[in-house]
Amino acid sequence: xxxxxxxxxxxxxxxxxxxxxxxxxxxxxxxxxxxxxxxxxxxxxxxxxxxxxxxxxxxxxxxxxxxxxxxxxxxxxxxxxxxxxxxxxxxxxxxxxxxxxxxxxxxxxxxxxxxxxxxxxxxxxxxxxxxxxxxxxxxxxxxxxxxxxxxxxxxxxxxxxxxxxxxxxxxxxxxxxxxxxxxxxxxxxxxxxxxxxxxxxxxxxxxxxxxxxxxxxxxxxxxxxxxxxxxxxxxxxxxxxxxxxxx
Amino acid sequence: xxxxxxxxxxxxxxxxxxxxxxxxxxxxxxxxxxxxxxxxxxxxxxxxxxxxxxxxxxxxxxxxxxxxxxxxxxxxxxxxxxxxxxxxxxxxxxxxxxxxxxxxxxxxxxxxxxxxxxxxxxxxxxxxxxxxxxxxxxxxxxxxxxxxxxxxxxxxxxxxxxxxxxxxxxxxxxxxxxxxxxxxxxxxxxxxxxxxxxxxxxxxxxxxxxxxxxxxxxxxxxxxxxxxxxxxxxxxxxxxxxxxxxxxxxxxxxxxxxxxxxxxxxxxxxxxxxxxxxxxxxxxxxxxxx
Numbered sequence: 001x002x003x004x005x006x007x008x009x010x011x012x013x014x015x016x017x018x019x020x021x022x023x024x025x026x027x028x029x030x031x032x033x034x035x036x037x038x039x040x041x042x043x044x045x046x047x048x049x050x051x052x053x054x055x056x057x058x059x060x061x062x063x064x065x066x067x068x069x070x071x072x073x074x075x076x077x078x079x080x081x082x083x084x085x086x087x088x089x090x091x092x093x094x095x096x097x098x099x100x101x102x103x104x105x106x107x108x109x110x111x112x113x114x115x116x117x118x119x120x121x122x123x124x125x126x127x128x129x130x131x132x133x134x135x136x137x138x139x140x141x142x143x144x145x146x147x148x149x150x151x152x153x154x155x156x157x158x159x160x161x162x163x164x165x166x167x168x169x170x171x172x173x174x175x176x177x178x179x180x181x182x183x184x185x186x187x188x189x190x191x192x193x194x195x196x197x198x199x200x201x202x203x204x205x206x207x208x209x210x211x212x213x214x215x216x217x218x219x220x221x222x223x224x225x226x227x228x229x230x231x232x233x234x235x236x237x238x239x240x241x242x243x244x245x246x247x
Numbered sequence: 248x249x250x251x252x253x254x255x256x257x258x259x260x261x262x263x264x265x266x267x268x269x270x271x272x273x274x275x276x277x278x279x280x281x282x283x284x285x286x287x288x289x290x291x292x293x294x295x296x297x298x299x300x301x302x303x304x305x306x307x308x309x310x311x312x313x314x315x316x317x318x319x320x321x322x323x324x325x326x327x328x329x330x331x332x333x334x335x336x337x338x339x340x341x342x343x344x345x346x347x348x349x350x351x352x353x354x355x356x357x358x359x360x361x362x363x364x365x366x367x368x369x370x371x372x373x374x375x376x377x378x379x380x381x382x383x384x385x386x387x388x389x390x391x392x393x394x395x396x397x398x399x400x401x402x403x404x405x406x407x408x409x410x411x412x413x414x415x416x417x418x419x420x421x422x423x424x425x426x427x428x429x430x431x432x433x434x435x436x437x438x439x440x441x442x443x444x445x446x447x448x449x450x451x452x453x454x455x456x457x458x459x460x461x462x463x464x465x466x467x468x469x470x471x472x473x474x475x476x477x478x479x480x481x482x483x484x485x486x487x488x489x490x491x492x493x494x495x496x497x498x499x500x501x502x503x504x505x506x507x508x509x510x511x512x513x514x515x516x517x518x519x520x521x522x523x524x525x526x527x528x529x530x531x532x533x534x535x536x537x
Contacts, residue, residue, distance in 0.1 A: 050428060052424065072424075072428060073427045073430050073431055073432045073433070074432075076427070076428055076429060076430035081428075082428055084428075088422050088424070089421075089422075089425075090417065090418045090421035090422060090425065090426070091421055091422075092417060092420075092421055093414070093417055093418060093421065097414055097417075097418075098418075100414065101414055101415060101418045101426065101429050101431065102429035102430065104411055104415075105415065105426075105429050105430035105431040105432075106429050106430030106431075107430070108430075150425075150429055151428075154429060154430050
């Protein structure tokens with residue numbers, strides 16, 4: 001039984017297709033990268049997994065259970081963590097409080113356990129020195145780390161990272177990928193949307209390419225990047241082999 | 248000395264405004280809902296205290312002990328049903344729904360209890376006052392209401408900053424979706440915020456009935472004052488609401504000192520001046536709560 005299983009997920013916003021027959025599985029400790037042009041449906045895919053938007057059709061199984069009817073909060077409690085592309089900290093709260101809310105609500109812990117969990121997440125992401133700062137006063141790098149820390153505080157089994165390296169310097173990206181790699185050794189499965197492909201390649205062992213809501217390639221990162229399907233997507237080719245003429 | 252009295256009377260009434268307004272401020276800060284029925288809920292609490300709690304053999308003075316918790320519960324239920332449904336639809340629906348609620352409440356009260364003024368019977372206490380100087384009278388009731396207002400705002404502030412639930416309320420006020428992603432059921436948190444709003448405004452309604460008379464239509468004008476207190480103080484700041492209420496009260500008393508007709512006018516002028524010079528309010532921040 002896979003940890004996370006998407007079966008034939010489709011979603012349209014009016015005429016805009018953000019998902020069409022998306023199917024993939026994820027096992028414990030997997031690290032999967034997702035690439036694709038803007039508007040390919042990458043973030044929408046995350047939103048469907050985390051429950052912010054509902055797919056038009058298809059099933060999402062987490063640990064063997066269909067989670068389609070669960071609220072985002074319940075999915076977070078079940079073990080699906082997600083970070084936003086544009087960080088959304090609770091700006092009027094301290095960094096520690098941000099993590100604490102996630103530890104209490106997402107991981108269903110209380111008292112000292114919540115404190116330990118939240119503090120652990122802050123230490124892991126290098127935010128411990130900033131624990132008592134207002135989250136609204138953080139720089140971009142630290143906001144991105146706080147997104148990660150907050151997601152980690154929910155004690156996730158799957159972590160959905162949405163362009164967490166975007167806008168950071170090389171050095172900052174390296175620090176972040178080191179953190180993400182360390183998560184895998186804890187058995188957390190990571191799904192990572194990223195345009196900074198170089199960062200992805202240091203971390204993931206599998207790559208998915210999404211275009212117009214369709215998975216056009218899925219496999220070993222280097223061979224996916226070299227595939228004709230991915231090349232045609234990034235070089236502006238409209239015709240994809242995986243889609244029939246009538247679709 | 249005469250001016251000192253004006254300020255004292257303004258501060259006393261300002262405490263009441265703040266007590267009345269803190270729930271409005273909380274509802275707006277957390278739910279982003281402007282509850283146009285806020286004032287009417289206070290009036291209903293007054294009627295319940297006057298007409299229903301005597302059946303329980305509870306003196307009207309102590310009626311708040313029963314009425315406030317009940318209104319908290321009602322607030323939670325109304326939020327989880329009626330108001331949540333309108334939030335899900337779109338933010339403007341909440342304005343229509345709460346306005347509709349306000350109209351329904353006013354007319355029901357008129358139908359059941361007529362337009363006669365009512366007040367909460369507190370016996371001799373109503374006439375007693377502290378008389379520290381020749382022309383200064385500090386009514387015990389008003390002083391008590393001010394003390395209650397400060398206590399309620401202080402407790403609310405402590406609750407929001409120190410407790411886990413308070414922290415959750417602030418998180419949801421900051422970013423509802425991100426809070427959900429962290430595992431928080433924001434609807435439940437909305438319910439708690441509404442419960443606090445209903446409970447505090449019920450307390451304010453009973454306090455109003457102790458200080459003066461209320462009628463089915465008293466909600467509207469008090470809602471206006473509550474709005475002004477919140478805006479003058481700054482949205483999202485509880486102590487700001489207290490200062491806003493006091494500033495409004497003092498302005499009204501100054502107006503009334505020159506001519507009783509200027510009482511409300513003076514308050515409105517202060518409100519407009521603050522809006523023009525400092526639209527975020529005296530203690531306002533760019534974003535929500537505490």
